[in-house]
Amino acid sequence: MSDNSSKGRALSEAELQELVAATDSGARSPAGAVGTFLAVLAVVWSVFQVVLASPLANVLLPGDVINNSRQIHLAFAIFLAFCAYPALKSSPRHYIPIQDWIMAVAGAFIALYGYFFYQKIVDSGGLADDMDKWFALAGLILLFEAARRALGPAMAIIATIFLLYVFFGSSEWVPDVIRWKGASLKKAMSHMWITSEGVFGIALGVSTKFVFLFVLFGALLDKAGAGNYFIKMAFGALGHLRGGPAKAAVVGSAATGLISGSSIANVVTTGTFTIPLMKRVGFSSEQAGAVEVASSVNGQIMPPVMGAAAFLMVEYVGISYVEVITHAFLPAIISYMALVYIVHLEAVKRNMPTLGNRVVSMGKTIGGMALFFAGFAALCYGVQYPVKWIVGMVPAGAGWLLAALVFVAYVVLLRLAAQVPDLEPDDPNAEHVELPVVAEIYKAGLYYLLPIIVLVYFLMIEQKSPGLSAFWATMLLFAILLTQRPLKAMFRGQSDTANAFRDGVADLIQGLIDGARNMIGIGLATATAGVIVGTVTLTGVGQVMADLVEFLSGGNLILMLIMVGLLSLVLGMGLPTTANYIVVSSLMAGVVVELGAQSGLIVPLIAVHLFVFYFGIMADVTPPVGLASFAAAAVSGGDAIRTGFIGFFYSLRTVALPFVFIFNTDLLLIDVGWAKGILIFVVATIAILVFTAGTMGWFITRSRIYESVALVLIAFVLFRPDYVMNRIQPPFQSIAPAAFEQALGEAAEGSDMRLVVSGPDFDTGEVKETTLVVPIGPGGAAERLEATGLLLLPEGDVVKMDEPSFSSPFAETLQSFDFYADDPVTLKSVQAAASQLPKELVFIPALALLALIAFLQNARAPREEEGVVA
Structure with missing residues (x-):
């Protein structure tokens, strides 16, 4: 991968798709009967997960299948991993060797061991006997090999080290500070494979219950055409502004972050269109790649999905899903605002040209986008009132009536879509780039918003479980995929509705296959991370880690947080974000809370988990192993390492924000009312934009060094008003x-x-x-x-x-x-x-100083730089 990028050669579309497949869904794609068998198996897995999440699961599935759903989930993942991922670079891509078939079958059988021998395990009180321990050991070896293939060697190596520590923790080779008595093979295997403390623990349970449905939802939404629609809308709204392709890349990636939990897939999906256009208006190959990397990676911090971390936080922190995404919302939004502003400042500094000949005001554009999002949020919130009225009128048949009304709304929106041509992906290398006009294309995909509204409604208003919410949204997507083509053909007066329906069935099947293949890595990551979590619970090494970190940091909370952040970055260089989050939060979340309490700082557990998650995401950017940076360089033809460093610089606010919300939990909207929440949102937005201006060296015009320092200090005061006020008036006596x-x-x-x-x-x-x-x-x-x-x-x-x-x-x-x-x-x-006086009073002198800097810069800015926002 790096060879291509270091030579400056952009990869072809086929090579890029192979890159995504190799990292996300498996590079092997056998043809013929074997390929059909694997496709059927992927569809069966998706259908099983949908049925498992449905309200009728208890009727449609036997009780022992539901009780052992984690084992079945892992069996599918292991079997498909050995079939879809070659063992080595030299291994065949177009057929499956016999040894892979053997490992696939053996791995799936041992994953189902608890299902097949459920009664035997229950009778023995969940303790492994001599037969169990050898099966469990073989299962772990096969799991680690499947994880190595799907996720790279780092995950398997780290899990192996932890497992060796379980056995040889008493060895003199182990440092005194983490030495423990060690465990027998029988006890260790019982803990890791037979009970729900290890491989089949919380993480795999979350993958089984929630994550699969959301990954499938994203795959189906993308297959329906929503990804292309979101990108087109972003380019229509922002493409004609200065640096417009980069701004559109940011917004488009934020939208596709809802669909894809993979940084690499997000980079390639949006980057193949955005990166050539960014280069066209003056961004270097590395800058264009870095903007796409920063946009795509940050897609994982956007609620409601957040990779898989949101669902894991529900289990680990012990709060509701709605609370998790409420706390995560503000940092994610202001982070994306900052990224748009970074792109804008780059465009202004380089006096970049605009694409096309339309004159568009950035103020009007931002106002229009804000109005759209406010309207969409109001629609998601307001729909509860007619729903309550209908439920009150016909309580018995309300479900069927509401389903019929949703379908009517879908048909009306689809009729609107049929009035305009279907959106085809544009060629970014065409001689003349005609960017879409929002007023002309918005009708083409309004119906894509319906599944998202259904998802948000069930999650936020009804506050149903994430799995059930995703089930209903996925059911609507089933209907859309099956009917959108024939209904459009009918509305357009075309006669080939039968072929259109056949194409819709093919889209649905392909979406089910994509969802299953995208889940292979996540299923294996959560299972393998369970070994690390199991080691922590079995050995008590978590408490030892607390002592070790306290010793290394000297009890200094800031130094300890830096160490935790670095640990997340280092581990994340070889682990997927989800696995990295599980590992580091298991080891360090309790440590941060405990040492914070010893320092007199009460740190909410959710703040620590978000802190770990943010730094885990940054590992996808950070050289030398940032996989998203390599993917972006493969698209742009730039240097991968340089792309990573620039991407890291663009992502500085993603590094700074976790430190801010650890010390100022108002940013996470913890115990904050509506009025104060709006004030925090406004001030935090100003603060992140000022911080961005300070680090970019440009505000209204090029900043002098003292102005950049002052801007960063102003941002700090706006983020941490309590720090200043506590020194004026102590908060406690x-x-x-x-x-x-x-x-x-x-x-x-x-x-x-x-x-x-x-x-x-x-x-x-x-x-x-x-x-x-x-x-x-x-x-x-x-x-x-x-x-x-x-x-x-x-x-x-x-x-x-x-x-x-x-x-x-x-x-x-x-x-x-x-x-x-x-x-x-x-x-x-x-x-x-x-x-104590309200800490918000500190905002007044900070904003006054900001106004002074703006006045000084405006006075010396060339006339042509005034109002360059358009």
């Missing part, structure tokens, strides 16, 4: 520990107090500290103290603590303290909320 109960009674209801608890660690005996946040509820001092569950033993000025009851709010947090050691656990300090 100290209270003597002996006066805690009295202060508890005097505190205002709804506020909170912070307690620092000090005492010996249960494992090491060394004195450590942690911070507790005590919310102030109703009642007097005694009632409030009882509600905390803390058992205080005052002795003069010293307040000792007894072990809290098992059910108390802080039992889990304090369980790492040794309450029975010689040194007591004590209440070291108490802080009560102090009166």
